[in-house]
Amino acid sequence: MTLAPLLDASPIIQFHAAFAFAAIGLGAVQLLAPKGTLPHRTIGWAWALLMILVAGTSLFIHTIRMWGPWSPIHLLSLFTLAVVPLAVLQAR
Numbered sequence: 049m050t051l052a053p054l055l056d057a058s059p060i061i062q063f064h065a066a067f068a069f070a071a072i073g074l075g076a077v078q079l080l081a082p083k084g085t086l087p088h089r090t091i092g093w094a095w096a097l098l099m100i101l102v103a104g105t106s107l108f109i110h111t112i113r114m115w116g117p118w119s120p121i122h123l124l125s126l127f128t129l130a131v132v133p134l135a136v137l138q139a140r
Contacts (some may be wrong), residue, residue: 064105071098096136103128 054065074095081088103125112119 060105060108064102064109067098067101071095071102096132099128099132
């Protein structure tokens with residue numbers, strides 16, 4: 049397994065993957081960080097921003113087409129864009 053498919057992909061797919069990998073890493077750190085501290089809150093904000101970027105960039109990826117340029121994964125992206133701000137409000 050190599051990174052060749054990712055490196056050959058369009059820039060939007062590369063950004064999407066980079067944001068997703070960063071969100072996975074920060075999410076793991078966030079789960080291990082002491083709750084309520086400044087680093088925990090800062091990492092939480094960064095994670096939320098990354099999740100919005102992951103969902104937002106996915107709306108510009110149209111390699112799977114079921115309904116015109118859209119696919120079921122785009123519904124998940126819209127759900128994520130709606131729920132992440134609600135999660136931040138609940139955490140605050």
